[in-house]
Amino acid sequence: MARFCPLFSSSSGNCTYIGGASGGILIDAGVSAARITGALADIGVEPENIGAIFVTHEHSDHINGLRVFAGRHGIKVYASEGTLTALEEMNCLSDKYSAEVITRDGISVNGMRIVPFRTSHDSRESFGYSVFTPDDRRVTIATDTGVVTEETMSFLLGSDLVMIESNHDIAMLQNGPYPYPLKRRILSDRGHLSNEACSQTVTKLVNNGTSRFWLAHLSRENNFPDLAYQTSVSALSMIGASINKDYVLNVAGVSPKPEMVVF
Helix, strand or coil: CCEEEEEEEECCEEEEEEEECCEEEEECCCCCHHHHHHHHHHCCCCHHHEEEEECCCCCHHHHCCHHHHHHHHCCEEEECHHHHHHHHHCCCCCCCCCEEECCCCCEEECCEEEEEEECCCCCCCCEEEEEECCCCCEEEEECCCCCCCHHHHHHHCCCCEEEEECCECHHHHHHCCCCHHHHHHHHCCCCCCEHHHHHHHHHHHHHCCCCEEEEECCCCCCCCHHHHHHHHHHHHHCCCCCECCCEEEEECCCCCCCCCEEC
């Protein structure tokens, strides 16, 4: 059985647990070490059971707790070469844990195979990750990307569970208080996926057999959980797909405590 839990997911901080019988991993560590430890305790996981942390990119909402949490527990960190270079420049690495480049072939940790793929974001070298469990389940995380590229789609297709960014509503962003350069950045191909772009991707995935989805990395200023949810549900209804029958859809970061999914 695979275990999946978005511990934190928003534009303020991101951290996701994926595990199995032999232990688990974290994707990102974007909140304080204390909050990560508390969230893991809420789902019955000890930090010592975390075999590695896989970092998507160097922006603060993905690495804020990395140095302290990884150093405190001696957890190995993996990321792209570009991300590790950025983390070193930001003084986010430490001799209390090792940090290695993950190759495109991936790495095995706690019985799972973790394979990276490139995403399109305004960072040094951002990655998404597919996690292959011992019982042949695949969990794919694709956040912080302005567009779903062919490479990203190739990893999403065939996944049993997909965590995908539904960052903003375009109208809310365009009419909101953000300065124009920031709006342009978010809307660009190296920014963030909108609710509409997310729903188009989810529709393609349901048509190809994926049935479990988590909408992630919602902006607190330019989105609402219900709006993100309904945008995807409406798009899926247009192809005749029914919620809780043909697919399950959740929004990450909404509940006060993390929700573990076992499948």
